[in-house]
Amino acid sequence: MIKVYVSTVIDASADNVWQRIRDFNALPQWHPAIADSRIENNDACDRVGCIRHFHTRDGGMIRERLLGLSDYDFSCTYEILESPMGVDNYVATMKLTPVTDGNRSFAEWSAEFECAEGRERELTETIGSGVFQGGFDALKRHFGRR
């Protein structure tokens, strides 16, 4: 089991950041690596169990299922059903926690998965630095501008 954990501090309240990332179908609106997204079967984007079907900007298709969503904990957990990355049993969680000292939030994004031997480092790098930190950087840019 490989674990990836990335965290950062965003200069906006957890409420505000959560509004931007809560929508399971909103990746293209805030994550620079995602080109488009739709929810399968016309489900609501906050129905636990719904599936998002999206493409990365380099053309890869990914399907992910929402496993948990909490407006109380500001957290969202999902699994990958289908992707070109070559990962198995991939479950990820994104979570915000208010930082009471200043109007900031502590953001965590973590994943556990399995993969072919020898690819651990490459995938950890792609997921940790590319997907997770790349998403955080975009959020920080967005909230830093305001």
Next chain:
Amino acid sequence: MLQKVVRSTIIDAPIERVWAVLRDFNSHDQWHAVVEQSRIDGNERSDQVGCVRSFTLKDGNRIREQLLTLDDREHKSTYCIVEATVPLQRYVATVTLKPVTEGNRTFWHWESTFATPPGMERELREMVATGVYEAGFENLRRHLRVGADLRASGSQPLPTALPVAARRVVVARYGGAEVLQPEHAETAAPGPGEVRIRQRAIGVNYFDVYLRKGWMPSMLPLQGGPAVLGMEAAGTVLDVGAGVMGLMPGDRVAYVGPAPGSYCSLRCVPAAWVVPLPAAVEFDTAAALLLKGLTADILLRDLGHVRPGTRVLLHAAAGGVGLLVAAWASALGATVIGTASSDSKARIARDHGCRHVIVSSDYRFADGMQSLCGGADLIIDGLGEAAREENYKALAPCGHWVSLGQASGALAPIDPDWLVQKSASFSRPVVFAYLHSAAALAERCERLWAALASGHIKKPLVERYSLDAAAQAHARLESRLSVGSLILVT
């Protein structure tokens, strides 16, 4: 209704560093300004789940709290109040740390729930949130900053341990006190088995003078560049290397070691040299006392076998070791006759337990010793060659002459046939040979702290110099004008 308080912040230091402080359930009197003094009940360790810390606040309130959870993987500690003079009821608090991977910082979450007497909800919520949690955030930042381990905001991420700027006093060539030169330096991160100590007080010993003069070049070689004197110091642990058990950042400690190098503000030493300091022993006292007190312990116990009635001739009775030996030996029932170079020193030596003090500036004391008590069973000699004949004359039959130092010059070889005439024994002890293991050191230190606590030895008289003024401290020690122990402070 239960009240809930949540406070959180970002600390600009790696999680390992923050957790090292917070996981110690008894560390808060060192970093949190509202806490006056804290101890763990019943000699339990501060990381033992279930242990209880009893502490007083600066405002006089007393609180006892029990550790309910300690989790090194989750960086989490939960505790509750079991007894308090403040009206917090059913108070349960949790500290959680999480790494901020971007920038190698730490997210610190502190929350609690509690009940209060009616009408006091707001006041107590405010007290916990502001007075304890928010103040604690700031205090811990300051604590880490004092340890020079908190970087300016916006700077580059910090590896877990870095070299830290320090001040030290070096000897580039052997000679007089003037060869001691202060300079800037860096102290590397502690290696495996090492402890990095922020030194507050450094003991100055006559041994340092011998090394400075080049009498023992093998102990202070200068071929490889300037060297640093000093065998002991007291301070706080900044951080520890791999494999070090039982010492945490912030711990108050002292050390003695067989390799010189303590004339500096920050030093890495083997953990085996280090002993924790009891709360009642100040840094100045520890630095003034440790090596000299351990020397006294070895002299009286291992070498002198001092018992009631043992006649002790104690040279330099008003010096650092002298005052300790005088007090401790007389507490053990010995008759202690001292020598000193002036009437004022003689008075101090008498105050510390000498039955009589012979004042002499030309090493004449043997007749006095013989007429006062018929000779010495034990001579503790730091005088050296100039007093050689007098010491021999002062010895009682079967007496034991312990040569601890040679202030007047190195002793010429002692002829066994000379000793046989008095059936005398002669010792030339090296203190560190008696401190061969951490256990031996710990046992002797316990005896020393106990002797201090019981009043068998007095809190040492201390003359303090700044580290940069080490040359003046040496000049003072060699002038024979100083009384008691000299220390350098940083």
